[in-house]
Amino acid sequence: MIPSLLKIVCSGIPVLLLGISFQQDRFAVAREQMVNQQIEARGISHRGVLAAMRKVERHHFVPEAYRQLAYADQPLPIGYGQTISQPYIVAYMTELIQPRPHYNVLEIGTGSGYQAAVLAEITAWVYTIEIVEELACQAEELLLNLGYKNIYVKAGDGYSGWKEHAPFDAIVVTAAADSIPKPLVEQLKEGGIMVIPVGGEHQIQTLKVVEKKNGKVIILNVAPVRFVPFIHKE
Numbered sequence: 001m002i003p004s005l006l007k008i009v010c011s012g013i014p015v016l017l018l019g020i021s022f023q024q025d026r027f028a029v030a031r032e033q034m035v036n037q038q039i040e041a042r043g044i045s046h047r048g049v050l051a052a053m054r055k056v057e058r059h060h061f062v063p064e065a066y067r068q069l070a071y072a073d074q075p076l077p078i079g080y081g082q083t084i085s086q087p088y089i090v091a092y093m094t095e096l097i098q099p100r101p102h103y104n105v106l107e108i109g110t111g112s113g114y115q116a117a118v119l120a121e122i123t124a125w126v127y128t129i130e131i132v133e134e135l136a137c138q139a140e141e142l143l144l145n146l147g148y149k150n151i152y153v154k155a156g157d158g159y160s161g162w163k164e165h166a167p168f169d170a171i172v173v174t175a176a177a178d179s180i181p182k183p184l185v186e187q188l189k190e191g192g193i194m195v196i197p198v199g200g201e202h203q204i205q206t207l208k209v210v211e212k213k214n215g216k217v218i219i220l221n222v223a224p225v226r227f228v229p230f231i232h233k234e
């Protein structure tokens with residue numbers, strides 16, 4: 001009895017490990033396909049962005065129930081009525097800020113923490129603000145567990161930015177605002193770029209690139225998009 005029980009207990013471990021590594025391999029294949037077919041094939045060419053999209057394990061950032069869809073070409077629910085953005089949108093917004101290794105970046109809308117992780121692979125510092133406290137806590141814990149030491153998460157309304165760490169080389173807003181928040185423009189460095197979706201929940205939203213150049217603010221419309229609303233109480 002005892003030897004056979006031992007046999008089951010002991011042989012269970014390698015089977016379990018084999019199962020986990022099989023999953024990991026499947027995720028690695030899916031991730032590579034995601035970058036090839038959804039990101040590179042659609043024109044993203046920034047080397048840092050492509051490397052980060054290949055490296056960050058998106059399946060950790062989606063709820064268990066959606067894990068098999070982690071590398072699919074779509075946004076996914078993360079609870080509290082919020083979503084993790086479609087992989088292509090994450091890559092596209094990251095490329096738009098032209099990230100460089102020394103960059104100090106602010107993100108508004110931490111959500112799952114995935115966009116923050118992608119940014120942190122490329123840039124020196126990432127400050128990210130999330131209005132849903134539970135999501136901010138979950139993301140902070142996950143990012144720490146994954147070993148990120150250059151990401152700071154704060155729970156609160158990102159409308160006013162994060163003055164203590166400003167100015168920022170780049171700002172990425174991942175919720176659709178009615179208009180461009182003034183404090184965020186103020187916290188952008190000279191030469192800095194902000195990407196922000198603008199438009200109401202049921203309207204066509206426009207992804208805008210805001211650039212501060214020679215003291216002037218230049219705004220470009222780059223693509224129609226669909227984001228969850230930017231929550232702000234006056």
Ligand code: SAH
Pocket residue numbers: 082083084085108109110111112113114115116129130131132135156157158159174175228229230231232
């Ligand atoms: N970047 C996220 C996507 C999050 S969706 C990711 O990679 O998973 C947008 C997020 O913005 C939601 O989690 C929402 O709660 C948050 N949000 C909305 N309004 C906000 C505000 N005023 N300040 C901070 N976060 C906000």
